[in-house]
Amino acid sequence: MSYQDRDADGAYVDTGHHGPGPELMGAGTVLGDPVRNLKGEHLGQIREIMLDMRNGTIAYAVMAHGGVFHLGAKLFAVPWQALTxxxxxxxxxxxxxxxxxxxxxxxxxxHWPxxxxxxWAAQIHRYYEHPADEGSGLS
Structure with a gap:
């Protein structure tokens, strides 16, 4: 099920903007969405969105990878800026x-970190090669 399928209120109507999808989305609408790499290989699903409450931005998408029906899956916190x-x-x-x-x-x-x-944040941002935003409190 995609964000378009979860749009019960019609919030994601195409308004003629020029971006990749809606300009604003509810966090819950992306939960369960698939994540692929540039080769088109399935990497996992968005499991959670982590908000940085200090500055009001999205810090990470927690992605489940592996396992069957979430059993045996490993979770990864991916910097939001690393996703498109x-x-x-x-x-x-x-x-x-x-x-x-x-x-x-x-x-x-x-066992969430x-x-x-x-x-911890510095290690994750280094791994995904996306530096933490200045002022995020996570750098």
Whole structure:
């Protein structure tokens, strides 16, 4: 199910803008959306959106990768800036090879890290090669 299917209120009507999809979206509408790499390989699904409450921005998309029906899946916090909306495939793209994702720092769904820790955030942003935004409190 894509964000378009979850738009019960008609908020994502095409207004003639020139971007890749809606200009504003509800966070809940992207939960469950697929993530593919630039080769078109399925990498996972958006499981959660993490908001930086200090500055009002999206910090991470938590992506589930592997497993069957969320059983045995590993979670990855991907910097929001590393994802690109892909309306043609009703999901997102992430510029990473599958093997590199398999080696990425991830976590078990039952043991989430403290994502607000600057050292943890720095490690994640370095891995995905997307520096934390200035003033985010996560750098």
């Amino acid at each position: 909306l892909d309306p043609a495939h009703k999901g997102f793209t992430l510029n990473i090879d599958k093997q590199r994702l398999d080696e990425a720092p991830g976590f078990d769904p039952a 403290n994502m607000a820790t600057p050292a």
